[in-house]
Amino acid sequence: AAGVIQSPRHLIKEKRETATLKCYPIPRHDTVYWYQQGPGQDPQFLISFYEKMQSDKGSIPDRFSAQQFSDYHSELNMSSLELGDSALYFCASSLTGGPTNEKLFFGSGTQLSVL
Amino acid sequence: GENVEQHPSTLSVQEGDSAVIKCTYSDSASNYFPWYKQELGKRPQLIIDIRSNVGEKKDQRIAVTLNKTAKHFSLHITETQPEDSAVYFCAARLYGGSQGNLIFGKGTKLSVKP
Numbered sequence: 563a564a565g566v567i568q569s570p571r572h573l574i575k576e577k578r579e580t581a582t583l584k585c586y587p588i589p590r591h592d593t594v595y596w597y598q599q600g601p602g603q604d605p606q607f608l609i610s611f612y613e614k615m616q617s618d619k620g621s622i623p624d625r626f627s628a629q630q631f632s633d634y635h636s637e638l639n640m641s642s643l644e645l646g647d648s649a650l651y652f653c654a655s656s657l658t659g660g661p662t663n664e665k666l667f668f669g670s671g672t673q674l675s676v677l
Numbered sequence: 678g679e680n681v682e683q684h685p686s687t688l689s690v691q692e693g694d695s696a697v698i699k700c701t702y703s704d705s706a707s708n709y710f711p712w713y714k715q716e717l718g719k720r721p722q723l724i725i726d727i728r729s730n731v732g733e734k735k736d737q738r739i740a741v742t743l744n745k746t747a748k749h750f751s752l753h754i755t756e757t758q759p760e761d762s763a764v765y766f767c768a769a770r771l772y773g774g775s776q777g778n779l780i781f782g783k784g785t786k787l788s789v790k791p
Contacts, residue, residue: 595778595779603783604766604781604782604783604784605721605766605779605781606781607778607779607780610778618777618778620778650718652720652721654779663772664708664709664726664728664770664772665711665723665726666711666723666779667723668713668720668721668722669720670719670720671718671719671720673718
């Protein structure tokens with residue numbers, strides 16, 4: 563079965579640069595979530611989108627923005643990168659109204675390293 | 678907002694023994710409680726979950742119990758195997774329509790010694 567696809571798998575950036583992370587949800591899933599996980603930490607919720615509209619907002623810095631496109635894929639844009647942004651970024655998706663509508667399925671993540 | 682506490686932070690057991698991880702949540706409105714297993718550098722994988730209208734659920738060697746009154750839920754792994762070694766996260770979610778993200782506990786690092 564198709565899973566959540568994230569790209570790139572690894573990304574290395576310098577301080578103050580920008581980065582764009584992409585997420586392709588499971589086909590027919592309409593909700594996308596972004597999480598940030600630092601080393602040895604639990605995943606922290608950043609933001610979510612349902613039907614291309616922002617549905618929930620967590621601890622996302624103002625330097626970050628995200629959107630969901632008409633094909634339901636999502637992009638997380640990160641500007642003015644800081645050393646503390648180095649983390650594993652996960653995208654998850656779910657299907658509203660389906661038989662497993664409460665379940666979130668996670669992608670393999672993007673490992674961002676800011677040097 | 679929701680707050681999830683998880684204990685213990687580390688757990689070491691002998692192969693074949695049982696392991697129990699406990700979580701408490703703060704928002705009595707939360708209605709969905711999944712458990713994820715995460716190996717180093719990999720994605721969180723859903724291993725079992727429970728809705729608030731159910732008290733217990735079992736899947737082979739894994740079981741989850743929920744006490745809504747006390748606002749706590751637990752993961753039970755029986756006959757542990759070395760491949761069960763990983764970090765386990767509990768989470769809580771107030772699910773309604775398209776709303777409701779997962780709030781995670783801090784995780785439990787389980788080590789199963791052969």
